[in-house]
Amino acid sequence: MKKFLLLITFLFAISVGYSQNTLKANVSNENLELLKSFKSEEQQRISRVNAYTKSNRKVIMTSKDSLNYMHLYDVIDGVALYKTTHNLGSANATKTSDLQVGGSLGLNLDGSGMTLGVWDFGPIETGHPEFQNKTNTGSRVINVDNTSVGSETGFNDHATHISGTIGAKGVDANARGMATNINIHTYNWTNDKVEMLAAVNSATNPIIISNHSYGVPLVGEDKEKLPAWYMGAYTKDARDMDEISRNNPKYLIVTSAGNDGRTSYTGGMYADFDKLTTDKNAKNNLVIANANPVLQPFSSNFKTLIINRSSSQGPTDDLRVKPDIAADGTDVYSTTLDGTYATFSGTSMSAPNATGTLALLQQYYMQLHGGYMNSSTLKGLVCHTAVDDIAAPGPDPAFGWGFLDARASAEAIYNATTNTAILNELNLAQGKTYTMKFSAIAGDKLKATISWTDMPGDISQGELNDPTARLVNDLDLRISKDGEVFFPWKLNFDSATGFSNSKGDNTADNIEIVEIEAPSSGEYTLTVSHKGTLRGNVGNVFTPQTQDFALIVTGGNLVLNTKENVLSNNLVVFPNPSQGEFTISFDAHLNTNEDVKISVYDTSGRKIYANSFVNNSVRFTETIKLDHARPGVYIANISKGDSNTTHKIVIK
Template structure:
């Protein structure tokens, strides 16, 4: 019997009209899917509806072209624990992040063991696991899912057993089975209490199950599942869906784009989610620096049929030690482990960003940030269909967030209007790689009609990123394909990805101009409610890093004249700048420590042409602080070093 427990009811009072309409569409799709499965089972009563093999669990999901599609957890048996130590409590960045105050959603084959010691709160008075769906998808009531418990531990285990410590050791987890997951995701993202901005999905449709391979056109195709993910993301711009790439890496089938590739199925081919490959990093002894990173052979390879760069990134999913039901621990490998490794890490990045900005970053910003800062695989420069953009680097992502606060990098959320071109200038010095990234949450595309390896781009709003200097134009990365030689990459006009990255390996010193434009007419679901493709603006995220970057401040009189002295200092320093006689606004000074905690706040009356105030922070610890100084629309951020 198929389990049809749908979990919590949608909190429609807190939802947009777009989300309510999407729920109606998803309900119709769910009923049609169940009808297809039931009809098939009636004609084929001996069909296996679900099975378990250790921690792995497989369940019948749908019928396509007369072939049974199964959903399966994405595990292989092996083992290694993984940590995001630089950001965690006691880490050398001194951020002390643990996910406090946040809730993450985990959809899986059944409920996680909420009684496990690793999930107890800080004073052991209760569990941080909230089981929303107690029913097991394999009709085994009363049993906790070993897979869901292991995945949840990789995200949230507090470290009772040090080797099984999770990424976000004080985060809350809402645990669901995978039945009716899309509708539940909308509800969780719009919950009145503890809405989620991240969810983990370590399951999918394997290329082959039980000796039967799904139709070849399905691999790499933009299916209804992929479109659903993109629509959910578009309707909920803060919410990022993290998915495992799958474990079909060694599966062989006929009809793929190239041997050893093209094995992503269903929602793994969406545009707006973050799909994670399984890598096995090699760390140097004792100091634990990354020496090499290898892809696990079982990890499913991309790209999509339209040559989008999928998977997006890789993370450590090999030999992960984590919790299992009954208070125990076990080691497993697979993209089921690399995905929660990533999800827990992203929670810490969101926590840090909110400490500094008062709100979470958009999902496109977070997705672009981790792709921008990922470590290349050392083999071939640039993206590829195995690693995506590279191996997750949590420290580099956190440092970019801080560098943006200090005006030595750029991390911004912007908007492009129809027919508009966004332009900015900045200076950079030779030395470190110069890198610029844009990312955006795109409109859902047109689903595949079943054509094998259909290359039609699924991108709706095509933004373009360019860097120029001294008459030279630098283009973003893109994937290339040859039926005879397979996949490679180059730099040129990218017409398929909603992440574009421009890299200059050996930049020369000087002034660079960055432009973001778009092709055609921007489409969206705003404006005329009867026209779902009414022209609208497109939000996008922009990230720029390099050596000694100085952002243009030609329109900011405050930044042009502002000085802080002495710096470094012992806790006492002076802020001075020319206060324009045409700007009568008060001057606001807010100072934060590196973890985002406000340590000083004051508002000064603008009563002279020269602002000159001494700030005393005696009593605070030595370290790096960030001063946000504003007068009306003019703002400046300064790094303060207290010895």
């Protein structure tokens, strides 16, 4: 045992040294302070575990079978906390296949040029044929941590299966992952918070998405259940995740919900609910439930869409919608050791189904805009476009906001470039209100979402089912028309009847979604405001600050107000297709004297042209020459002041 603990301390020191040496030179002071704090906490955690094992003669880790692992992770107030892996044709159900190479959308996305982080029990089999690059000259996977948790040695089946679900290239077509050419950096879950900070701030190949298919179960290896107050509580682990997210706004942490759906305990909010633990109760991560979808034959339509009974149910004690969404984690066929394949089920499998899909959405956004979207934008987008479970409309504590629909998310990204949808990253200042107007024609549903990365909240003090809201910056989304106000969804709770949803003032979630099922024709006004004082982590946290947020609006009958789309008014690109020389012309009645900026990107997101033009006339007209541009599709980004638009360019 002493030798083992010395080994853990030695490996920790190595990982910290590696992290510090590879950090970006311009890493923020907030991240440096957080890294210092996490390093200190990790040493204290090791000391607590050491003391507990000595006094109770407990083992650090127990291997339950070839796939499931449980590890004595920490001891808090005398309670032993264990971490466990979350186990029990994903791409088709989530419509990720429509985005992939050869998919129906024609996007041919594969995650090229991107790196994801995978934290799990141990290293994966990098030599598996499914992890080879396109030319089969090397692996796309690097085991940054080349050891397992505890005393296990060798490659790990669980981590290998998860990584295959994310990024298997498709040597076996049935095992093809979501992002077939993505790079993966793997770590074991010991010291994960320090390593996450280092990976997202790395000077080379920084990550913007990571997968975590493990967590603290209701019942530990000692067969003792956690104290009831842990379930649904906003613990320090949850706060730490929120703090990492707040300091790194592009970084989205994807976690499995857990597999305690069939586990019962005394003291929960309601029978068969309230089973999320520790970091699953954070605000800024994306927590994935395990659904069991069945598609109709030769169709992408659902025959049935139900949650797997083993999937852990929410919500949080303060009635936030958790899990956030569901993905396909039932009977997932993927990579295992020795170049083989196997079928497993669990939220461990649904999380990487979502993680790999999110990477493709970021790749597509990069191609259109030349940069990645904020994590709150990506999270809001997949919640906005999620498919409602068949049982009832609106959010619930099993599916969250619904089932992942990659095709609908990609279509929203594209429609925003043609001004038939809105996908904007905005900022709300203290005491201000954001307002926009749009028109709608009676018929299709209108849907609007705001999503933001919130400040860390106050940690729960051990009170059972404490309903205190953990939201710090409470933004409010409203849509109005002819005196009628449309409110967002929210969860409700009654101790006698359980959980339901309704529309009203949501004071719990940092995602708000307004749906108008049957809009009437006419003009609508959308507003985003806030309650109280906006807090931040720049300078003095007690002084009023601003809050970034994403705004997403979709609907087949949406007609955007001309004020919101001034650069798109009568936009003409001609000829298009062209031989590489074309003219951009549009109405430019803007109350600014700023230059018009035009950038052109290829489909990999590489900028091939950029220039600024002085323009104070009513009509802007300029000819662009793309020398040496190869035939293909390009995206022109056009901006003047705070207004911008994009347009697809085809070179033949």
